[in-house]
Amino acid sequence: xxxxxxxxxxxxxxGSLVRSEAFxxxxxxxxxxxxxxxxxxxxxxxxxxxxxxxGHGIRARGTAEASGGVLDHLPRIAxxxxxxxxxxxxxxxxxxxxVRLRLGADRAVINSAALERPAFISEVAHTFGAQATIISIDxxxxxxxxxxxxAEGGRRATGLEPEDWAEEAERRGAGEIxxxxxxxxxxxxxxxxxxxxxxxxxxxxxxxACGGVGSFDHFALAITxxxxxxxxxxxxxxxxxxxxxxxxxxxxxxxxxxxxxxxSQRFRDLIGDAA
Amino acid sequence: xxxxxxxxxxxxxxxxxxxxxxxxxxxxDAVVDPAAxxxxxxxxxxxxxxxxxxxxxxxxxxxxVAIMAEACKGKPILGICLGLQLLAGTSxxxxxxxxxxxxxxxxxxxxxxxxxxxxxxxxxxxxxxSPGGRLCDGLPDSMHFYFNHSYVFLDPHANHVTGTxxxxxxxxxxxxxxxxxxxxxxxxxxQMNGLRVLRNFASVS
Numbered sequence: 001x002x003x004x005x006x007x008x009x010x011x012x013x014x015g016s017l018v019r020s021e022a023f024x025x026x027x028x029x030x031x032x033x034x035x036x037x038x039x040x041x042x043x044x045x046x047x048x049x050x051x052x053x054x055g056h057g058i059r060a061r062g063t064a065e066a067s068g069g070v071l072d073h074l075p076r077i078a079x080x081x082x083x084x085x086x087x088x089x090x091x092x093x094x095x096x097x098x099v100r101l102r103l104g105a106d107r108a109v110i111n112s113a114a115l116e117r118p119a120f121i122s123e124v125a126h127t128f129g130a131q132a133t134i135i136s137i138d139x140x141x142x143x144x145x146x147x148x149x150x151a152e153g154g155r156r157a158t159g160l161e162p163e164d165w166a167e168e169a170e171r172r173g174a175g176e177i178x179x180x181x182x183x184x185x186x187x188x189x190x191x192x193x194x195x196x197x198x199x200x201x202x203x204x205x206x207x208x209a210c211g212g213v214g215s216f217d218h219f220a221l222a223i224t225x226x227x228x229x230x231x232x233x234x235x236x237x238x239x240x241x242x243x244x245x246x247x248x249x250x251x252x253x254x255x256x257x258x259x260x261x262x263x264s265q266r267f268r269d270l271i272g273d274a275a
Numbered sequence: 276x277x278x279x280x281x282x283x284x285x286x287x288x289x290x291x292x293x294x295x296x297x298x299x300x301x302x303x304d305a306v307v308d309p310a311a312x313x314x315x316x317x318x319x320x321x322x323x324x325x326x327x328x329x330x331x332x333x334x335x336x337x338x339x340v341a342i343m344a345e346a347c348k349g350k351p352i353l354g355i356c357l358g359l360q361l362l363a364g365t366s367x368x369x370x371x372x373x374x375x376x377x378x379x380x381x382x383x384x385x386x387x388x389x390x391x392x393x394x395x396x397x398x399x400x401x402x403x404x405s406p407g408g409r410l411c412d413g414l415p416d417s418m419h420f421y422f423n424h425s426y427v428f429l430d431p432h433a434n435h436v437t438g439t440x441x442x443x444x445x446x447x448x449x450x451x452x453x454x455x456x457x458x459x460x461x462x463x464x465x466q467m468n469g470l471r472v473l474r475n476f477a478s479v480s
Contacts, residue, residue, distance in 0.1 A: 001400065001401060001441060002391065002396075002398060002399075002400050002441075002442060003398060003399040003400060003401070003419060004398070005398045005399065043466055043467070045398070045399055045421075046398075046421075078290075079294070080294070080298065082291075082294075082295060082298075082463065082464060082465070082466050082467070082469060082470060083421070083464055083465075083466055084421060084423070084461075084464045101288045101290075102288075102290065104290055104291070104294075105288075106288060106291060106323075106464065126325070128287075128323070128324065129287070129323045129324040129325065129357075130395055130425060131323050131395055131397070131423040131424065131425075132323060175395050175397065175423075175425075176395075176397055204387035204393055204394055205393055205394065205395065206393040206395070206397050206398070227391070229391065229393055229397065229398060230398065259399040259401075259419045260419075262467075
């Protein structure tokens with residue numbers, strides 16, 4: 001039976017793991033590699049790693065000699081990560097994706113570049129497969145009970161409604177939608193279920209919900225009412241040691257089928273076996 | 276310790292598969308031409324992407340013929356995801372295309388449907404394993420693995436199917452035919468369960 005995924009999100013900014021609120025405040029939390037190690041110990045379903053740095057030459061643009069930043073950390077984050085690793089932030093070309101895949105990523109998360117040039121979506125899908133093509137959509141509440149898609153980390157209004165943009169992304173070859181509520185980001189009041197449902201009802205590709213989780217009982221509604229295929233969160237997993245397992249327990253209690261995750265001792269047993 | 280020949284045909288990322296086998300203590304050679312296949316004990320055909328370009332790239336390097344020859348010699352071969360599908364006779368992706376024909380089956384597109392059947396099938400699903408399968412020897416009857424695909428195997432011979440999953444109906448997860456093995460899921464991305472399957476493959480002789 002299909003298992004709904006639980007996906008921790010790592011936000012990276014200029015050398016540090018960060019948390020955000022409404023895409024504005026970015027509090028430094030520490031070393032991204034250290035946090036990634038904890039997630040690997042947690043036997044996670046999948047991991048998402050997004051670079052939200054801007055300017056200052058932080059992002060390497062499709063060059064093998066990375067100018068520091070996220071590409072420096074990626075190999076160590078990908079090392080011994082036997083679960084899918086999706087990487088995003090500043091991806092603007094096929095070469096940007098190639099570099100990240102070579103450094104250990106499995107799937108690419110694309111946002112503004114797709115909005116600027118929608119044809120890029122099909123180029124990515126044809127080159128790397130729909131499986132590796134994730135379109136990230138950031139949405140704010142707008143007027144008249146509509147939502148609006150924003151580009152450039154919430155800075156530029158596009159005039160598009162997220163369900164329309166998701167449908168176009170699907171048509172152009174996207175394999176998955178990663179849907180963020182900007183208003184709920186860091187708010188801890190739960191996912192925006194209406195937003196998730198609108199997008200999920202419009203496409204036949206999986207939708208991953210993100211933005212707003214504050215307690216473990218927030219996860220299930222995204223799936224049972226929002227029709228999300230997976231639930232993602234950043235903040236709730238950053239501080240508490242057993243939070244990933246608590247999240248799965250809460251989902252199970254709400255009747256959602258999730259894969260059992262076992263802590264890292266089993267991996268050590270496996271190495272002992274194989275040695 | 277096995278010497279794994281990992282076919283590099285410009286479709287998908289070799290790194291994760293390489294890392295998994297090296298973690299298990301095996302040597303991995305990236306194979307770009309047929310001559311490199313002599314030295315390896317096991318062949319792995321990975322792949323994320325499309326059937327047509329995959330077959331074309333194999334043919335350009337004459338790896339398609341070489342892999343078929345190695346299969347006849349009895350060398351263990353493992354197809355993963357797209358690699359599994361290339362083992363088949365034909366695929367309907369982008370018009371009918373011929374595969375390696377090592378397992379008599381067709382590859383067809385998954386159809387989205389009610390009850391949360393999205394395409395691609397992305398995520399974890401449990402696989403029911405039949406007894407007698409060599410790839411999952413010693414493993415529990417039901418295990419979770421990570422899937423990410425839009426196409427599935429259709430109607431292979433029942434005795435070649437040693438693992439199934441459910442997604443819009445029963446689907447093929449694991450095939451075995453003598454020394455040729457195939458996995459629809461990604462063992463290199465299926466945490467400990469996947470590593471156990473890869474360890475079994477590396478022990479097949």
